[in-house]
Amino acid sequence: xxxxxxxxxxxxxxxxxxxxxxxxxxxxxxxxxxxxxxxxxxxxxxxxxxxxxxxxxxxxxxxxxxxxxxxxxxxxxxxxxxxxxxxxxxxxxxxxxxxxxxxxxxxxxxxxxxxxxxxxxxxxxxxxxxxxxxxxxxxxxxxxxxxxxxxxxxxxxxxxxxxxxxxxxxxxxxxxxxxxxxxxxxxxxxxxxxxxxxxxxxxxxxxxxxxxxxxxxxxxxxxxxxxxxxxxxxxxxxxxxxxxxxxxxxxxxxxxxxxxxxxxxxxxxxxxxxxxxxxxxxxxxxxxxxxxxxxxxxxxxxxxxx
Amino acid sequence: xxxxxxxxxxxxxxxxxxxxxxxxxxxxxxxxxxxxxxxxxxxxxxxxxxxxxxxxxxxxxxxxxxxxxxxxxxxxxxxxxxxxxxxxxxxxxxxxxxxxxxxxxxxxxxxxxxxxxxxxxxxxxxxxxxxxxxxxxxxxxxxxxxxxxxxxxxxxxxxxxxxxxxxxxxxxxxxxxxxxxxxxxxxxxxxxxxxxxxxxxxxxxxxxxxxxxxxxxxxxxxxxxxxxxxxxxxxxxxxxxxxxxxxxxxxxxxxxxxxxxxxxxxxxxxxxxxxxxxxxxxxxxxxxxxxxxxxxxxxxxxxxxxxxxxxxxxxxxxxxxxxxxxxxxxxxxxxxxxxxxxxxxxxxxxxxxxxxxxxxxxxxx
Numbered sequence: 001x002x003x004x005x006x007x008x009x010x011x012x013x014x015x016x017x018x019x020x021x022x023x024x025x026x027x028x029x030x031x032x033x034x035x036x037x038x039x040x041x042x043x044x045x046x047x048x049x050x051x052x053x054x055x056x057x058x059x060x061x062x063x064x065x066x067x068x069x070x071x072x073x074x075x076x077x078x079x080x081x082x083x084x085x086x087x088x089x090x091x092x093x094x095x096x097x098x099x100x101x102x103x104x105x106x107x108x109x110x111x112x113x114x115x116x117x118x119x120x121x122x123x124x125x126x127x128x129x130x131x132x133x134x135x136x137x138x139x140x141x142x143x144x145x146x147x148x149x150x151x152x153x154x155x156x157x158x159x160x161x162x163x164x165x166x167x168x169x170x171x172x173x174x175x176x177x178x179x180x181x182x183x184x185x186x187x188x189x190x191x192x193x194x195x196x197x198x199x200x201x202x203x204x205x206x207x208x209x210x211x212x213x214x215x216x217x218x219x220x221x222x223x224x225x226x227x228x229x230x231x232x233x234x235x236x237x238x239x240x241x242x243x244x245x246x247x248x249x250x251x252x253x254x255x256x257x258x259x260x261x262x263x264x265x266x267x268x269x270x271x272x273x274x275x276x277x278x279x280x281x282x283x284x285x286x287x288x289x290x291x292x293x294x295x296x297x298x299x300x301x302x303x304x305x306x
Numbered sequence: 307x308x309x310x311x312x313x314x315x316x317x318x319x320x321x322x323x324x325x326x327x328x329x330x331x332x333x334x335x336x337x338x339x340x341x342x343x344x345x346x347x348x349x350x351x352x353x354x355x356x357x358x359x360x361x362x363x364x365x366x367x368x369x370x371x372x373x374x375x376x377x378x379x380x381x382x383x384x385x386x387x388x389x390x391x392x393x394x395x396x397x398x399x400x401x402x403x404x405x406x407x408x409x410x411x412x413x414x415x416x417x418x419x420x421x422x423x424x425x426x427x428x429x430x431x432x433x434x435x436x437x438x439x440x441x442x443x444x445x446x447x448x449x450x451x452x453x454x455x456x457x458x459x460x461x462x463x464x465x466x467x468x469x470x471x472x473x474x475x476x477x478x479x480x481x482x483x484x485x486x487x488x489x490x491x492x493x494x495x496x497x498x499x500x501x502x503x504x505x506x507x508x509x510x511x512x513x514x515x516x517x518x519x520x521x522x523x524x525x526x527x528x529x530x531x532x533x534x535x536x537x538x539x540x541x542x543x544x545x546x547x548x549x550x551x552x553x554x555x556x557x558x559x560x561x562x563x564x565x566x567x568x569x570x571x572x573x574x575x576x577x578x579x580x581x582x583x584x585x586x587x588x589x590x591x592x593x594x595x596x597x598x599x600x601x602x603x604x605x606x607x608x609x610x611x612x613x614x615x616x617x618x619x620x621x622x623x624x625x626x627x628x629x630x631x632x633x634x635x636x637x638x639x640x641x642x643x644x645x646x647x648x649x650x651x652x653x654x655x656x657x658x659x660x661x662x663x664x665x666x667x668x669x670x671x
Contacts, residue, residue, distance in 0.1 A: 206400055207404050209371050209391070209400070210404035211421075212370075213397060214397065214465070215469070
C-alpha cells in the first residue's frame with residue numbers, strides 16, 4: 001500500500017504549472033487594478049462634474065474678455081485680469097486676509113493645543129464625551145451660529161454688556177476685524193482640536209517617561225518629545241483653519257459688515273456687483289495656487305522630522 | 307552628596323514599601339506589599355517573578371515613575387521621597403526601549419546629557435564613549451525606526467549608561483528579542499555591568515535569565531518578596547514551594563514537621579531534614595529531578611534518603627533521560643544523564659530512588 005503520488009503526478013507538481021506563468025499573473029493584476037478603478041468611479045465622476053469642470057471654467061474665465069455690458073465672453077484670450085491684481089485695493093485686501101487668517105490660526109492653535117492635550121490624557125469614556133462635545137456645534141447651521149454671535153455682540157448684546165460690566169472697555173466690536181477673527185476662531189476651533197487630538201493621542205506615553213527619566217522636567221519633556229511628535233496634528237489643524245479663514249465669506253459678511261473687505265467678499269463683489277468675471281476668476285485662481293503651494297511647503301516642513 | 311557613614315553604603319534600600327492602585331469603583335489593588343530590600347553597591351540584582359507580581363511597579367518606584375503609597379526608598383543613603391524622576395540618580399532601560407522616534411541614535415543617547423546641560427564638548431565625548439561601548443558606531447545617524455530590535459536595545463542601554471547613573475534600572479530589556487539574540491545580550495549585559503561597575507537592578511520573569519546574570523535574585527509573588535539570595539542558594543535551598551517551582555523544576559513530597567530536624571512524609575516515612583517551621587506544620591520536601599538517582603530495588607547505598615517505587619514512564623531527551631516514577635502515594639520525576647555508564651531502566655522496573663539529605667529542602671506554602 002503506497003500513499004506516494006504516482007510518478008507522472010509528482011512531476012506535474014514539480015514542473016511549471018499553468019497558474020504561475022507571467023502572462024496570467026499580469027492579467028490578474030490588471031483585473032485587480034480595474035476593480036479598484038470601478039469602485040472609485042462614482043466619486044471620480046462626481047468630482048469631475050462638480051469640481052474639476054467648474055474649476056476649469058474659473059481658470060478659463062480669468063483669461064477671457066469682459067464686454068462693456070459686463071458679460072464675460074470666451075474670446076480674445078488675454079492677461080488683463082491678472083494685470084489688475086497689482087492694484088492697491090487688491091493688495092490691501094489680500095494682505096488683510098492673510099493677516100486675519102494667520103491670527104485666527106495662531107489663536108486656534110493656542111486654544112486648541114491645551115484642550116486636545118487634556119482630552120487625550122483622559123480615560124476612554126471621558127475622552128469620547130469630550131470629543132462629542134467638541135462636535136455638538138456642527139449639529140446646527142453655521143450661518144445661524146454666526147448670526148447668533150451678531151446678537152451677542154450687538155451694542156445691547158449679552159457679551160457687550162458683560163464686557164462693559166467688567167469695565168474692560170465699551171465692548172463694541174461688532175462690524176470690526178476683531179469680530180471677524182472672533183467668529184472665525186469660534187467656527188474653526190474644532191478643526192484644530194480634532195487633528196491635534198488625533199496626533200497627541202497617538203504618542204506613546206512611555207516616551208514622556210523616558211524623557212523624565214533622562215533628567216527632563218515637565219517642560220523639557222513637552223518641548224523635546226510631545227511637541228515634535230504632535231507636529232503632524234499641528235500642520236493638519238493649521239491648514240484646516242488657515243485655508244477656509246483665508247477665503248472666508250460668510251463670517252466677514254455677517255460680523256465684519258464688509259467695512260474692511262477680505263478676499264472672499266472681494267471675489268463675490270467682482271462677480272455680482274462689478275460684474276467683472278475675469279478679475280473675480282483671476283483672484284480666485286491666484287488664491288488657489290498660493291494656498292496649494294503654501295500647503296505643500298508646510299507639509300514638507302512639518303513632515304521633515306517624522 | 308555628603309557621606310557621614312563609614313564603609314560603602316547600599317545602592318538601594320527599600321523599607322516597608324507599599325504600593326496600592328485604586329480604580330474607579332473604589333476597589334484597591336495592592337501591587338507591592340510591605341517590601342524590604344537592600345541592594346549592595348555594584349551588584350547585579352534581579353527582581354524575578356511572574357507577570358503581575360509587582361516587580362515592575364517596584365522598579366518604577368525606584369525610578370520615581372510611581373510614588374509609593376507608604377515606605378521609604380533610599381539611593382546611596384539619600385531619601386528619594388517625592389522626588390520626580392529627573393532628580394533621581396538613576397536611569398531606566400524600558401521594556402519597549404522608549405527611544406525617541408524623531409531623533410537619531412546619537413541624539414537619543416545625548417538626550418540625558420543635554421537635559422543636564424553638560425557642555426557640548428564633553429557631551430560629544432561621552433556620546434562617543436557610549437556608542438563605542440554598545441558597538442553602534444556605524445549607525446549613529448540612523449533613527450530608531452531603521453534599527454533592528456537588538457540594535458534598539460543597545461541604543462536604549464547606551465542612552466541610560468552615558469549618564470553614568472548610580473543605579474541602572476532595567477525593565478525586562480530582553481523580552482522583545484528572539485532566543486538566540488537574548489542569550490547573546492545576556493552575556494553582553496553581564497560583561498558590560500562588570501566593565502562599568504554600576505549597580506544593575508534587573509526586572510525579569512525569565513528565571514534562566516535571572517539565574518545566569520545575577521549576583522543575587524529577589525523572587526516576588528503577589529506583591530511580596532519571598533526570598534532574596536544568590537542564584538545558587540535560590541535554586542538549591544528554596545524556602546517556599548513557589549520559589550522552588552518557579553526556578554526550574556522540582557518534586558514536592560508532602561510532609562509534616564516532626565521536630566527541628568525531622569519531617570514525616572505523607573506515607574509515614576521519617577526523613578532527617580532540618581527546617582525552621584514549628585512541629586506539626588504542613589510542609590513539602592523538595593528535590594530537583596537531577597538530584598535523584600535510580601537504583602535497582604534494594605541496591606541503593608546507605609546514608610542516603612530512599613523512596614521505593616516503580617518506573618512508569620521513560621522519556622529520552624538527548625542529553626538526559628527522564629524517568630517518571632510512581633511511589634506509592636505520588637509521582638516523581640528523575641533526570642539522569644544519558645550516558646552509557648548509567649544503567650537504563652524500563653517501564654515496570656521496581657526501583658529505589660535515592661537522594662542526599664543536602665539536596666533536599668523543606669519548603670512552606
